[in-house]
Amino acid sequence: MKKILNFLAIIALSFATVQVVMADGNTPKLPQKTERLDKQIASNNGSPRTLGDLFITCYYNNECIELEFPADVDFMEVTIGNENTTIWSGVVTADMPSCDIPYLVGDYVIACTTDNGTVYSGLLSF
Numbered sequence: 001m002k003k004i005l006n007f008l009a010i011i012a013l014s015f016a017t018v019q020v021v022m023a024d025g026n027t028p029k030l031p032q033k034t035e036r037l038d039k040q041i042a043s044n045n046g047s048p049r050t051l052g053d054l055f056i057t058c059y060y061n062n063e064c065i066e067l068e069f070p071a072d073v074d075f076m077e078v079t080i081g082n083e084n085t086t087i088w089s090g091v092v093t094a095d096m097p098s099c100d101i102p103y104l105v106g107d108y109v110i111a112c113t114t115d116n117g118t119v120y121s122g123l124l125s126f
Contacts, residue, residue, distance in 0.1 A: 031059035031066045031098070037112060037122035055120065058110065059098075062126050065110075066098035073114045080108050080124065 039054035059066040067076060079089040080101065087108060088101050104126045111121045 031064050032061045033125075034059050035110075035122050035124055037067075037110065037120040040119045040121055056112070058112075058122065058124070060101075060124055060126075062103050062105065064098060064100055065092075067092055067112065069094045069097055070114070070118075073116065073118075075115050076112045079111045079113075080104070082106070082108050 035058045036055045037058050039056075041054075056070060057068045065078070065080075067078070069076070073094065075091055075093045077089070077091055078099075079086055081087045087104065090099055090101075092099050104124075106126060108124050108126070109121065110124050111119060113119050
């Protein structure tokens with residue numbers, strides 16, 4: 001009888017372990033929305049203007065962002081804020097293009113400054 005109970009306990013633990021491993025593998029935190037961040041270039045009078053054909057794509061949700069990197073960029077400084085107030089800032093790299101952000105609700109401006117000084121910006125709606 002003791003052997004049967006030990007066998008059943010091993011089977012039950014095996015099933016529990018498999019379910020925990022499968023649960024961890026099925027819960028990735030993937031960004032859901034996309035936003036085009038336009039490259040900012042100074043015009044003749046010094047005010048910024050947007051060139052529609054130069055942009056990067058930002059994938060995001062309320063807790064995570066992921067950026068597509070231009071070929072010649074290794075890292076970007078990212079700032080998310082509203083009305084001159086920075087809510088979050090951090091650095092993402094070409095090797096690790098995504099990062100966690102604080103839980104956000106509402107509209108925020110995102111600015112990404114590349115390692116060569118190029119600035120991309122856009123509006124994120126959470």
